[in-house]
Amino acid sequence: MLKGFAPIALLAATLLLALGWLMGRTGGLDILPAESYRAEVAEFHGRHLALLAAHGTGQSIDGIPVVHPPAGSDIPMLVKRWEFSPALELEPGKTYRLHLLAEDTVHSAAIGEAEVLLNPGVARVVTLTAPSSGRVRIQCAEYCGLGHTKMIGSIEVMAGR
Template identity: 30%
Template sequence: MIQDAIWYIALTGMGLVAVGFIYVISQAGKSADAAATSKSAHTSNVLRRWLFGALLVIFVTGSYATLHRFPIPSQDASLDAKQVVDVVGQQWSWAINPATVQAGTPVEFRISSRDVNHGFAIYAPDGRIAIEAQAMPGFTNKLLYTFAAPGTYKVMCLEYCGLGHAPMTSQIQVVAARGD
């Protein structure tokens, strides 16, 4: 669906470039008088301004539309999440406390490291990556995530951190929300 849209946008862009080339080639060799020269200089200036404006709008809307849904909350303010999980990585294991959370309510992860950089990643039972953040010594990175479904979620390290990097795995149990 979105691939089709991108494909049509790319085709349209390529078509416009091709039309531009054909126009330039068809105009090549024709001599222009002074009035025509100054008119074309004016036209190209106007076009350049419009193009710059259009690029600015595309850049700002694109950034807003794609960035504001990132699951990265404010790192300084209190997140007021009912569930908080402390995560500490070290060569080569994860300390996750608590390792059981409830589905349906936001979980605040506070992620850090005791030694080198690690990549804290949670994989859903279907194998898709749910969230990921760097575990860095001296910093606490916060993530806010709401598990949609109960299950056993696998934790893996996504930052090469030495010999024991590959088996540096763990688990988080997500249980159904208690009706309250």
């Protein structure tokens, strides 16, 4: 009877270690808990357009404009079926505040391994410090329709432009 217990105990210990490792990962991002506030879609769109005008790179990824905001920026990010806008180019090791607003239905922003639930009309603010290099995906983790699996945004970490 004890012989059968050892493999089960070993498997359980391995699963617990793996789960702990996965829960501690944030995809290289240092992310602080989100705060929230009520937001009007029209006003938020204006802030989004101002960001594009001030810090747009002239490039796009799958039709989503790319911005390269300065460190410490507040970045209004529109979340709607089936996109996160804008795509971001961030400086390594710098801190930013993402203001995420779901425009049409409930979404969720999984940034690295952290996740924030997004309800229409409520902006969620996520403070993050960019990793030293690489690309981190932003993905919707709340089913929002047939295009849900393609709802992926981008954070590209790159040294100054």
